[in-house]
Amino acid sequence: MYPLIRSLLFRLDPETSHDLALRLFALASRLSNTGKPPQATAEPDQSPPVMGIRFPNPIGLAAGLDKQGTARDIFRRLGFGFVEIGTVTPKPQPGNPKPRMFRLKEHQALINRMGFNSVGLEQFRKNLAATSANIITGINIGKNAATPVNEAINDYLACLREVYTPADYIAINISSPNTEGLRQFQDRELLDVLLAGLNQERERLSDKTGNRKPLVIKVAPDLNRLQVNAIAALIRTHSIDGIIATNTTVSRPGIENHPLSIQTGGLSGVPLKQPSTQIIKLLHDNLQDEVPIIGVGGIHNLESALEKFEAGARLIQLYTGLIYQGPTLVKQILDVTGKIHQS
Numbered sequence: 001m002y003p004l005i006r007s008l009l010f011r012l013d014p015e016t017s018h019d020l021a022l023r024l025f026a027l028a029s030r031l032s033n034t035g036k037p038p039q040a041t042a043e044p045d046q047s048p049p050v051m052g053i054r055f056p057n058p059i060g061l062a063a064g065l066d067k068q069g070t071a072r073d074i075f076r077r078l079g080f081g082f083v084e085i086g087t088v089t090p091k092p093q094p095g096n097p098k099p100r101m102f103r104l105k106e107h108q109a110l111i112n113r114m115g116f117n118s119v120g121l122e123q124f125r126k127n128l129a130a131t132s133a134n135i136i137t138g139i140n141i142g143k144n145a146a147t148p149v150n151e152a153i154n155d156y157l158a159c160l161r162e163v164y165t166p167a168d169y170i171a172i173n174i175s176s177p178n179t180e181g182l183r184q185f186q187d188r189e190l191l192d193v194l195l196a197g198l199n200q201e202r203e204r205l206s207d208k209t210g211n212r213k214p215l216v217i218k219v220a221p222d223l224n225r226l227q228v229n230a231i232a233a234l235i236r237t238h239s240i241d242g243i244i245a246t247n248t249t250v251s252r253p254g255i256e257n258h259p260l261s262i263q264t265g266g267l268s269g270v271p272l273k274q275p276s277t278q279i280i281k282l283l284h285d286n287l288q289d290e291v292p293i294i295g296v297g298g299i300h301n302l303e304s305a306l307e308k309f310e311a312g313a314r315l316i317q318l319y320t321g322l323i324y325q326g327p328t329l330v331k332q333i334l335d336v337t338g339k340i341h342q343s
Contacts, residue, residue: 002326014101014110022071050292050314051214051241053168055136057081058337059305059330062296062317063140063171064112068119069127076135079330084317085128086140090158092120093144094199096178102260107299108324109255112248113265115178116142121162128166139167139265140218142179149181149190153197160198164205164213172198175220175247177266183220184311188230195238214241221246221275221297225282232286244317245274245283245296269320273298277311284312300325305333 009017024272047054060082061075069085076083095117102111119127141159143152160170174185174194198215206212217240219231235243248266255261255271276297283293296314299305300321306318316337321329 002328006324006326010103010105013099014103014112015098016089018065018101022066023205039176051169051216052212053136053214055081055315056317057334058309059333060084060138060294060315060317061322062319063087063138063173064114065319065322067114067117067145068132069124069139072128072135072137073131078327079334080135082136082138082168082315084138084140084171085237086171087116087118087142087176088121088122088124088139088159088163089116089118089142089144090155090162092123093118093146100265101261102265104255104258104260107255107269107271108269108320109257109267109269110320110323111263111265111267113147113263116176118142121159125162125166133166136168137166138169138216139163139169140171140173142173142176142180144181149184152181152185153194156194156198157201161205163203165209167213167218169214169241170202171244172215172217173247173266175218176252177220177248177250186219186223186227186231188234190232191234192237195240199238210301216240216242216244216294218244218247219279221249221272221279222251223279223282228279229286232283232291235287235291240291242292242294243283243287245279245313246272246297248272249275250299251275252308268297269324270298270300270304272320273300273304273307277307280308280311280313299333301331302332302336305337311338 059080061080063084063086066072066085072083072085096113096115100113110293143155147155174180185194202215249272252261253271279293280293292314293312294315295308296317299316299318305316
């Protein structure tokens with residue numbers, strides 16, 4: 001069934017098909033019942049906790065598909081153990097000019113330079129309130145494009161305060177290549193200040209609500225070993241609960257001769273598999289099992305999912321692989337990894 005749907009969607013330009021798919025997901029979300037979905041996995045209370053959360057299974061939806069928080073309900077019914085929505089920014093912004101998403105079918109890849117197109121915090125909260133919280137939800141936060149780097153901490157703090165209650169965990173996006181200056185926050189000095197401020201605010205919110213929500217950071221695949229080591233040290237220093245590895249890449253591994261390789265933006269899909277796995281390995285070599293890693297990038301079948309776990313990931317996320325393979329990809333992976341997650 002999905003190959004037919006995909007062939008129809010792929011006749012449209014990538015962003016139009018993305019938006020149409022999300023509208024269909026949102027409609028299905030509103031119409032779906034609240035019964036228990038079929039999942040090849042353990043019940044939450046049987047699974048070992050990650051970041052203090054008992055995930056029903058280790059497969060999540062990566063940020064970027066449900067940017068505005070309109071369709072999270074349906075992903076539970078597709079078998080996902082959790083979703084990550086966003087990136088949300090404090091103020092509404094349109095993102096970068098179109099066209100800004102490109103499909104490389106023969107490589108099962110996408111290039112995007114969306115640029116945090118966001119409805120802003122106020123509408124984002126309304127969208128969340130219109131969906132039922134029947135799935136573990138991470139909320140991915142970022143800065144507005146117009147906010148200077150030296151003021152960006154205020155954007156992150158504003159987002160943290162607004163999403164703290166509805167989020168099960170908060171992901172700090174410092175690695176998108178499509179917002180100018182954002183990746184500077186992977187440098188030691190800026191990241192030190194940002195994480196100190198966010199952790200301090202998290203502790204204040206924890207005291208106020210009686211609920212300490214996990215903070216995770218999302219990093220790029222375009223880091224060297226020294227940068228990975230510096231980030232790992234700061235994660236320990238500031239008691240960050242997890243790390244997502246990785247975002248999209250600005251390099252073009254394996255697609256150098258493709259006509260679309262000249263497009264600016266982040267590359268995702270199969271070509272990202274090895275770069276993201278390498279970062280996971282470097283992080284795990286440093287952090288061991290002190291801080292859980294959420295692996296994402298190039299997962300398109302069971303083998304590539306297992307590769308992420310073998311490299312050190314505790315959880316994984318799908319996005320581009322879901323677009324190319326469809327929802328059956330979740331079950332294919334769960335048939336094996338659900339058992340791994342229980343052990």
